Every structure is written in C-alpha cells, then in structure tokens.
Amino acid sequence: MPDLPTIWFLLIGVLILGYALLDGFDLGVGVLHPFVARTDRERRTAMATIGPVWDGNEVWLLTAGGALFAAFPRVYATVFSGFYLAMVLLLVGLILRAVALEFRDREEGPGWRTAWDAAFFVGSFLPALLLGVALGNVVRGLPLTDDGTYEGGLVGLLNPFSLLTGLVGLAMFVLHGAVWLALRTNGALQARARRAAVGGWLAFGIGALALTALAALEIPDRFAGFANPVAWLVPATLGLAFAGLGIALRAGRFGWAFIASGLAIAAELGLVGLALYPDLVPSTGPGASLTVTNAASSELTLTVMLAIALIGMPLVLAYTAYVYRTVWGKVVVEEGGY
Amino acid sequence: MTGVAAWYVLRSRSLEVATASLKLGLVVAVAGSALMFVTGDAHARQVAHTQEAKFAAMNALYRTAEGVPLTVFALPPSQDPEHAPQGPEIQVARLLSFLAFGSFQAPIKGLDAFPVEDWAPIAPTFLAYHNMVILGTLMLLVMAGGLWVWWRGRLTSSRTWLRLAVLAIPLPLIAVQLGWVTAEVGRQPWIVYGLMRTAEAASPVVRAEELLLSIVVFGFLYLVLGALWLYVLVREIQHGPGGEGASATAAPAAGPSAGRAARRIVPRLVDTVGSRREGRHA
Numbered sequence: 106m107p108d109l110p111t112i113w114f115l116l117i118g119v120l121i122l123g124y125a126l127l128d129g130f131d132l133g134v135g136v137l138h139p140f141v142a143r144t145d146r147e148r149r150t151a152m153a154t155i156g157p158v159w160d161g162n163e164v165w166l167l168t169a170g171g172a173l174f175a176a177f178p179r180v181y182a183t184v185f186s187g188f189y190l191a192m193v194l195l196l197v198g199l200i201l202r203a204v205a206l207e208f209r210d211r212e213e214g215p216g217w218r219t220a221w222d223a224a225f226f227v228g229s230f231l232p233a234l235l236l237g238v239a240l241g242n243v244v245r246g247l248p249l250t251d252d253g254t255y256e257g258g259l260v261g262l263l264n265p266f267s268l269l270t271g272l273v274g275l276a277m278f279v280l281h282g283a284v285w286l287a288l289r290t291n292g293a294l295q296a297r298a299r300r301a302a303v304g305g306w307l308a309f310g311i312g313a314l315a316l317t318a319l320a321a322l323e324i325p326d327r328f329a330g331f332a333n334p335v336a337w338l339v340p341a342t343l344g345l346a347f348a349g350l351g352i353a354l355r356a357g358r359f360g361w362a363f364i365a366s367g368l369a370i371a372a373e374l375g376l377v378g379l380a381l382y383p384d385l386v387p388s389t390g391p392g393a394s395l396t397v398t399n400a401a402s403s404e405l406t407l408t409v410m411l412a413i414a415l416i417g418m419p420l421v422l423a424y425t426a427y428v429y430r431t432v433w434g435k436v437v438v439e440e441g442g443y
Numbered sequence: 444m445t446g447v448a449a450w451y452v453l454r455s456r457s458l459e460v461a462t463a464s465l466k467l468g469l470v471v472a473v474a475g476s477a478l479m480f481v482t483g484d485a486h487a488r489q490v491a492h493t494q495e496a497k498f499a500a501m502n503a504l505y506r507t508a509e510g511v512p513l514t515v516f517a518l519p520p521s522q523d524p525e526h527a528p529q530g531p532e533i534q535v536a537r538l539l540s541f542l543a544f545g546s547f548q549a550p551i552k553g554l555d556a557f558p559v560e561d562w563a564p565i566a567p568t569f570l571a572y573h574n575m576v577i578l579g580t581l582m583l584l585v586m587a588g589g590l591w592v593w594w595r596g597r598l599t600s601s602r603t604w605l606r607l608a609v610l611a612i613p614l615p616l617i618a619v620q621l622g623w624v625t626a627e628v629g630r631q632p633w634i635v636y637g638l639m640r641t642a643e644a645a646s647p648v649v650r651a652e653e654l655l656l657s658i659v660v661f662g663f664l665y666l667v668l669g670a671l672w673l674y675v676l677v678r679e680i681q682h683g684p685g686g687e688g689a690s691a692t693a694a695p696a697a698g699p700s701a702g703r704a705a706r707r708i709v710p711r712l713v714d715t716v717g718s719r720r721e722g723r724h725a
Binding site for chain 2: 182186187189190193196197200204208211212252254255256258
C-alpha cells in the first residue's frame, strides 16, 4: 500500500491527465480554429464542438492546482510564485478564450467576429504552449534556493529543453484537437481537420523523439525509474498508441484515433511521472529538491482530502459522462435557427 | 430584472413579458433586500465578535466605550484620532452596542484597544461600509415603493416609479463592491485575521515590478472586458426578449429580433453511428 504522499502524487497526476485529455482538445481546436475553419459557419461549427464542454473541462486544471495547493503546498508556493509572469500570461490566455467563446456570436459585424476569433486563438495557444514549458522546467529541474524557492524569473524558464517540451505539448494538443474535430464534424471542415491531425501526428512524433534525445543528454538522472522493467510498459504504450493513431487516421476511423490519441497523452504524462517520482521539483541549485515527502501536507490533511476525492471523483466522472453522452454526435450548424 | 422590465414598460415594448418580469422581479427584490438586512446584521455581529479592530474601523470608533451609538452619517474619518474632522453627525444613541452585542450598555472596543500598526485604513472602511448600507436601504425603499404602487394598481402606469426602478439597476452592483471593500480593506493589516499579516504572506520571489505589471494587465483586461460586457448586455436588452422561443408576446417588434435569431448557433447533433463516411447528414 503506497503512502499517502505517493497516493496524492498519483491523484494529482490523474487530475492533470484528465485536464490534458479534456481541455487538451479544447485548446487544440482553438489553435487550429483560424486555419482549419474557413467560413463563418465552419468557425461556429468548430466552436460548437467544444461549446457545451469546454468550461467543465477547464475545471480539471483548477482542481489539479487546488489539489497541489492542499497536498503539496511547498510545490505550489515555489512553482506558482516562481513562475509568476508565466502564470499571468496563462491566465490572460484562459480569460481570452472563455470570453471569446461567449461573446463571438453575439454580434454580426465581421470586425467583431474576427477580433474574437483572434482572441480565441491566442487564448488557446498561450495555455497550450505555456503548460508544456512549465512542465518541462519542472522535470528539468530548477535552481532552488535553500528556502526551496525559485528566483530565476521568466527568463530562466525559456531554456531549450523546456521550450521544446512546450512545443511537443502544443503539438500533442493540436493533434488531439484535430482528431476531435474530425470526429465531430463533416465535410470540408472534417477533411481539413484530418489533414491537420496527420500533420500534428508527424510533429508530435518528431518532437517527442527529439525531446527524449535531449533529455538523455541534459537530464540522464531522470531516467532512473527505468531500472524497473515494469516502467518500460509506459513508453511501449506510447509507441503503440502513436502507431495506432497513425493507422486510425489513415483509415478515417476517428473514434479509434481519439482513443489512441488519449492513450498517447496518458503515456506521455506517465513518462513525466516516472521521470519525476519521488521528486516533485528536482533542484539543480544549492537548495534541496522538493519531494513527495518533504513537500507534503500533514497526514490529517491528506487523509481528509483523500476521503473527499473518493466521494467527489466518481460524481464528477458520472456527470461528465452524462454531458458528453447528451451532446454527442456530429455538429451541424444551421442558419436561421428557431 | 425589475429595472430592465421597467425600461421595457416605459417604452411600451414586450409588455406581456415585461409586466410579468416586473412583478416577479419586484417580489424577489423586496424579499431579497429585506433578507439582506437579516444576513447583514448577522454578519456584522460576527465581525464585532471575531474581528474587533475591523469593527472599530468600520464604525470609526476611536475610543472603547459602553453604550456606543450607531452613526448614520458622519464626515469621512481620519486615520489620526487627534485630527478627526469635527462635522455634523447623525447618530442613534446606544444602538450599535445593542445591534452588536444585544445590550444597550454593551462595551465595544475602540481602536485605542489595539496598537496603531494593527489599525485598518479607517476612512475607506467606514465610507464603504456606510455607503453600502445606504444603498441597500435605498434598494429596499425603491422596491417597497414598487409594491405600494402595485397595490394601488398603477404598476405599469406610474412613470415616476418605473424610472426609479431603472435608475436603481446599478445599486446592488455598487453595494456589493462596497461590501467587498469593507471586508478586504477592513481586514488589513491581517491576511489571516490576528495570525498573519499581509506583508508576511507576500511571496519573496515575486518582484514588485512583476506584481505591478500583473495588476496593470489584469486591471486593463477587466476594464476592457467589463466595457464589452456592458455593451453586449445593453444590446441584448435593446433587442428585447422577442425571437428567443417566446410565444407571440413580443408584440411591437421594436428590435431586429429576426436578425438575432439568425445569428444564434443552433448546432444540430447528428448521430455518429454510421457517419464515418464523410458528408453524411442524418
């Protein structure tokens, strides 16, 4: 039976995974939006595929952040304060996306819609990129001080490894979003989404390989987890999912493609988890790393949280499934409406 | 809701929907405003018991005293008790002691019971709190006036009251913001009351310039979004409730509701099963 901090390491991983699987395609749709959806109707269609679900999807990010705050407050403090400006940028992006989705269709003027389309793109692009950059920095390790804080500012976060991680994350979200679009639309929009998915698949493949190579060079210590042969299941899953995704895209089987894409995301995050554990924020600097042990809250806190999570998570999954089931199907936007 | 409905009635638009909204809004507004005094009282009492320095600042109570009056009106107080402005004041004797602690003779701690470094900014807290209560009272009065007008059977014809109802629309929004100012300015210098000061909680790695930048960025963003929100809201109100699936009650089509209907996204959901081939519609 793993200890409470480890359980919470896994749970937060699940929350992050849930976010990546769900809001991942929202962000992907947003990034693809200006390129794949050409006419006003196609743009409304693309937005309509994520319209009913994006808000609930984004909540997974907040939950992951909240869980991090409560379970590993020292990590929350170091990362969220240390990455302050990047956080502000991320928040601006999320705000822009939310408002763009709500406001775009309320006026008919082309200037109005173009402006909100741009906001939708920027509001999707920023989080898609920045989240990867943040994760890359955490995995790579930060020069923590003796207090466990990071003082490097925004500039310190823009290193090649993390930027590449950001780009791979972006490709991953774009791929996931493209598959989602292909799954839920018809006609020219779907055809373009499929082509974008193939492009994203290639970009993700190349990027992930490059990232692995760079990691082997820069942070070989992070591969310690692979001494355990069971760990090799994760990259194996990634490879299979990636191949399966390619095949499914080729065959136009977008449901299977989406499942494969989700599996690939899960495997990617699994690799991150393997690279990190038992550290949460490895330190390259004078201070010690933040680990699941030294950064965790008290046993009482973790236990209470676990009880609430065990009650809450099934509820969340249940109503999420209900919502998706209700809005499933191809999205076709009509003129005239009522 | 009441205010917007009143606006429609004044312009003789969507009368059926507007009148119904007017009545519903009125009833809820009166009930809500009245209830607000109950919850507000309970909340103030809680502050009096658990956040005494804040309570003293809210009421500009410089000296601990018994049988403290409730100040209904006063000039903005100063942070320095030596230079408190001497101006007209309207007070109700011993009422504050009674409201806060249940006895007309109850003692209430003044700011002199706390070290100066533990004092909140007095003027903003006092002004925000008192103006919030004034606005809340105004809201209740306007809505109660509506009930009276309704009882007199002149709800849709009393242009005076209808105009008041429209003017009253921003009152709750302002009152809520004033309440937040009271709470958050009044809690200073504490971020965890009595345990941790705001200055102690500030993150050492976030530089002042970064903090300022984020304040400016968010402030600007929220201003722009707020203006846009207002614009969209006003446009929606001007277009009126017609064409939203309401029945043929949108009598005089004063707004281009047909255009609005056309703009609505109506995603039609087509069953995915068997739709793998492109271009297939159910």
